[in-house]
Amino acid sequence: xxxxxxxxxxxxxxxxxxxxxxxxxxxxxxxxxxxxxxxxxxxxxxxxxxxxxxxxxxxxxxxxxxxxxxxxxxxxxxxxxxxxxxxxxxxxxxxxxxxxxxxxxxxxxxxxxxxxxxxxxxxxxxxxxxxxxxxxxxxxxxxxxxxxxxxxxxxxxxxxxxxxxxxxxxxxxxxxxxxxxxxxxxxxxxxxxxxxxxxxxxxxxxxxxxxxxxxxxxxxxxxxxxxxxxxxxxxxxxxxxxxxxxxxxxxxxxxxxxxxxxxxxxxxxxxxxxxxxxxxxxxxxxxxxxxxxxxxxxxxxxxxxxxxxxxxxxxxxxxxxxxxxxxxxxxxxxxxxxxxxxxxxxxxxxxxxxxxxxxxxxxxxxxxxxx
Amino acid sequence: xxxxxxxxxxxxxxxxxxxxxxxxxxxxxxxxxxxxxxxxxxxxxxxxxxxxxxxxxxxxxxxxxxxxxxxxxxxxxxxxxxxxxxxxxxxxxxxxxxxxxxxxxxxxxxxxxxxxxxxxxxxxxxxxxxxxxxxxxxxxxxxxxxxxxxxxxxxxxxxxxxxxxxxxxxxxxxxxxxxxxxxxxxxxxxxxxxxxxxxxxxxxxxxxxxxxxxxxxxxxxxxxxxxxxxxxxxxxxxxxxxxxxxxxxxxxxxxxxxxxxxxxxxxxxxxxxxxxxxxxxxxxxxxxxxxxxxxxxxxxxxxxxxxxxxxxxxxxxxxxxxxxxxxxxxxxxxxxxxxxxxxxxxxxxxxxxxxxxxxxxxxxxxxxxxxxxxxxxxxxxxxxxxxxxxxxxxxxxxxxxxxxxxxxxxxxxxxxxxxxxxxxxxxxxxxxxx
Numbered sequence: 137x138x139x140x141x142x143x144x145x146x147x148x149x150x151x152x153x154x155x156x157x158x159x160x161x162x163x164x165x166x167x168x169x170x171x172x173x174x175x176x177x178x179x180x181x182x183x184x185x186x187x188x189x190x191x192x193x194x195x196x197x198x199x200x201x202x203x204x205x206x207x208x209x210x211x212x213x214x215x216x217x218x219x220x221x222x223x224x225x226x227x228x229x230x231x232x233x234x235x236x237x238x239x240x241x242x243x244x245x246x247x248x249x250x251x252x253x254x255x256x257x258x259x260x261x262x263x264x265x266x267x268x269x270x271x272x273x274x275x276x277x278x279x280x281x282x283x284x285x286x287x288x289x290x291x292x293x294x295x296x297x298x299x300x301x302x303x304x305x306x307x308x309x310x311x312x313x314x315x316x317x318x319x320x321x322x323x324x325x326x327x328x329x330x331x332x333x334x335x336x337x338x339x340x341x342x343x344x345x346x347x348x349x350x351x352x353x354x355x356x357x358x359x360x361x362x363x364x365x366x367x368x369x370x371x372x373x374x375x376x377x378x379x380x381x382x383x384x385x386x387x388x389x390x391x392x393x394x395x396x397x398x399x400x401x402x403x404x405x406x407x408x409x410x411x412x413x414x415x416x417x418x419x420x421x422x423x424x425x426x427x428x429x430x431x432x433x434x435x436x437x438x439x440x441x442x443x444x445x446x447x448x449x450x451x452x453x454x455x456x457x458x459x460x461x462x463x464x465x466x467x468x469x470x471x472x473x474x475x476x477x478x479x480x481x482x483x484x485x486x487x488x489x490x491x492x493x494x495x496x497x498x499x500x501x502x503x504x505x506x507x
Numbered sequence: 508x509x510x511x512x513x514x515x516x517x518x519x520x521x522x523x524x525x526x527x528x529x530x531x532x533x534x535x536x537x538x539x540x541x542x543x544x545x546x547x548x549x550x551x552x553x554x555x556x557x558x559x560x561x562x563x564x565x566x567x568x569x570x571x572x573x574x575x576x577x578x579x580x581x582x583x584x585x586x587x588x589x590x591x592x593x594x595x596x597x598x599x600x601x602x603x604x605x606x607x608x609x610x611x612x613x614x615x616x617x618x619x620x621x622x623x624x625x626x627x628x629x630x631x632x633x634x635x636x637x638x639x640x641x642x643x644x645x646x647x648x649x650x651x652x653x654x655x656x657x658x659x660x661x662x663x664x665x666x667x668x669x670x671x672x673x674x675x676x677x678x679x680x681x682x683x684x685x686x687x688x689x690x691x692x693x694x695x696x697x698x699x700x701x702x703x704x705x706x707x708x709x710x711x712x713x714x715x716x717x718x719x720x721x722x723x724x725x726x727x728x729x730x731x732x733x734x735x736x737x738x739x740x741x742x743x744x745x746x747x748x749x750x751x752x753x754x755x756x757x758x759x760x761x762x763x764x765x766x767x768x769x770x771x772x773x774x775x776x777x778x779x780x781x782x783x784x785x786x787x788x789x790x791x792x793x794x795x796x797x798x799x800x801x802x803x804x805x806x807x808x809x810x811x812x813x814x815x816x817x818x819x820x821x822x823x824x825x826x827x828x829x830x831x832x833x834x835x836x837x838x839x840x841x842x843x844x845x846x847x848x849x850x851x852x853x854x855x856x857x858x859x860x861x862x863x864x865x866x867x868x869x870x871x872x873x874x875x876x877x878x879x880x881x882x883x884x885x886x887x888x889x890x891x892x893x894x895x896x897x898x899x900x901x902x903x904x905x906x907x908x909x910x911x912x913x914x915x916x917x918x919x920x921x922x923x924x925x926x927x928x929x930x931x932x933x934x935x936x937x938x939x940x941x
Contacts, residue, residue, distance in 0.1 A: 178829055179827040180827070182826070182827060182829045183823075183827050186825075186826050186832065187833075201826070203823060203827075204820050204822075207820075207823045207824065207827055210824060210827075213827075429809060429810075429812065429815050430807055430808070430809050430810075430838065430839065431837070431838040431839075432837060432838045432839070433837070433838070442815070442819075459819060463812070487812040487813065487815070487816045488812045489812075489816075
């Protein structure tokens with residue numbers, strides 16, 4: 137029997153209220169049961185055995201074996217019965233061209249939606265508002281396979297009373313529908329509205345077209361939430377500050393109304409949104425461990441490392457400890473001026489994938505062998 | 508923009524900025540003549556003195572590869588290497604008769620341009636000083652991450668003076684023939700200019716960089732010495748595994764693995780173990796014990812984000828695969844991966860090694876390509892070692908050494924006698940003329 141009530145409490149309570157020490161105790165209790173369930177998957181069982189991990193005796197979150205995020209591309213890591221899977225989430229496949237496969241059962245899907253809503257509510261309030269999605273309707277198609285973009289749109293749409301898609305799909309390309317955008321402005325420009333978009337699409341398609349066509353918008357009471365695609369933007373040397381300022385100017389609003397949210401398809405339902413102090417907070421039903429790049433142990437406050445995201449939301453795949461390829465800095469614990477408890481951190485960058493390897497770089501003979 | 512860190516015997520820590528190599532080249536050209544009056548013995552004495560100085564500098568000795576560099580640059584060692592390369596070091600000083608009034612001399616090639624890789628910090632010094640012995644002047648592109656070490660390593664030359672046959676010789680004159688530069692590797696114009704100036708191009712690096720340098724314009728008379736991407740592995744035979752020396756062999760193998768963060772072309776990535784009465788699991792446990800014993804002596808340094816991610820990913824893959832085995836430390840002290848696939852695995856680095864059991868060590872022949880540089884061996888029987896070396900070098904391997912010696916620079920290297928390639932062999936034939 138799962139620690140059902142405990143988990144439901146975590147999800148339905150205000151999500152940033154638990155002090156770190158209390159939270160850890162609760163999470164260990166919930167995870168013990170979930171990790172046992174993970175052993176239904178032959179690959180995960182093999183991993184726990186090889187690492188000598190004994191679920192009965194662990195008492196620190198740091199000790200839970202993490203699954204590198206790329207393993208969701210290589211293995212079918214479902215921990216429920218196959219017939220219980222209601223949806224397979226696919227990542228954006230940016231790193232090696234193969235998408236992750238995240239298997240979702242009904243229970244997980246519901247919890248993820250509830251958790252996402254609880255977190256967003258904490259930042260956006262309860263009020264439903266018109267939502268402008270800087271994407272095409274195709275990104276949120278119904279079906280058994282859903283992309284990260286689609287999943288995020290679905291989550292945000294819980295806060296909307298009207299959804300307008302600002303872009304159309306033209307073949308493989310996304311094109312801004314300027315007329316629809318202007319209509320949205322004239323209809324809702326005076327109201328409190330929400331905008332959501334994929335960071336890279338906003339920068340490369342939306343802002344570009346707006347600037348090329350010299351379009352001016354005036355929607356000051358806006359909250360713009362964006363996520364994903366920082367890897368591509370970093371390669372173009374676009375900073376978060378530059379992004380927020382440019383986007384704020386376009387909508388004639390303060391850059392502080394542009395909210396970056398960090399999340400991943402492998403941990404749907406767990407999102408980290410900038411607080412007013414500019415830091416990302418961990419909801420009570422999840423945890424992060426930032427691991428040092430030399431020792432893989434948890435870093436001290438002020439230090440950077442690989443971000444491990446831990447979630448209690450899943451019963452269908454091993455979400456309890458996923459090591460990302462993102463670098464973050466642990467800023468503090470329990471004491472952010474915004475009042476939220478638990479750990480808070482900054483997202484820094486994706487892992488740098490180009491490094492000097494010199495004359496010992498590879499065995500494969502160029503394209504011939506790889507191909 | 509070219510940043511120049513040493514020119515005309517002086518050091519510029521912040522780097523002098525030039526738009527091209529014109530001024531640098533003029534200075535090197537002027538100084539080249541000085542070196543032509545140095546007997547090879549005086550050059551070797553200066554280098555020997557230099558090796559003594561750095562061997563007493565505790566700070567610089569802490570840098571990876573520097574202790575061996577000190578040994579390598581000792582006069583006695585260099586003399587052996589020159590003898591192996593040229594047969595007689597006197598060829599460097601004058602025309603030596605080889606019979607019937609035929610004389611030969613090893614002349615300088617002129618300006619040697621070096622493109623040095625960033626994986627081994629001391630690499631530049633080996634490349635430069637071998638060229639100096641040949642009396643070439645040197646324009647050296649050093650990657651940004653190695654400049655500090657190379658400058659620290661070169662500095663002692665400035666104050667060295669030796670006497671030889673009543674003449675004084677100065678290390679500063681050697682320095683005057685070395686110019687250390689850096690510019691973006693993607694700058695085709697500067698790479699092209701440097702390439703066109705070269706009488707000898709020495710290139711150390713990976714495939715992509717190698718291909719881009721190869722396509723640069725060059726003098727028709729230019730000699731290319733290429734140290735491209737290479738791969739290395741180790742073999743333990745049954746007798747060695749069953750011997751009481753197994754632990755020693757494993758210790759030596761670990762030193763090869765930890766050297767240069769396993770990024771050298773001579774670093775082993777796969778270890779083939781011949782089936783023996785000792786199980787693979789037992790050998791692995793003893794291997795782990797050795798790694799643990801050597802932790803303190805070789806603490807883990809930052810590996811770079813890519814290598815960390817690669818180790819985490821391959822570890823995850825082996826942990827989750829039901830038909831593979833993983834043994835690893837909590838951090839990056841060691842990662843041992845065991846699988847049954849008979850292949851040379853792509854290098855991961857950062858103390859990651861693939862163990863594979865084979866029936867007979869000679870099976871590895873099938874895997875060898877000219878891309879394999881060094882094979883480290885642990886064998887108990889010399890005849891078997893020679894037979895194995897014969898078979899695998901025939902298939903493409905350049906170097907077979909006992910484990911523990913894999914990452915030590917040696918001559919020949921990558922199948923090349925470097926000093927011999929850095930000179931121009933000239934002849935004089937006057938038989939019957941006088």
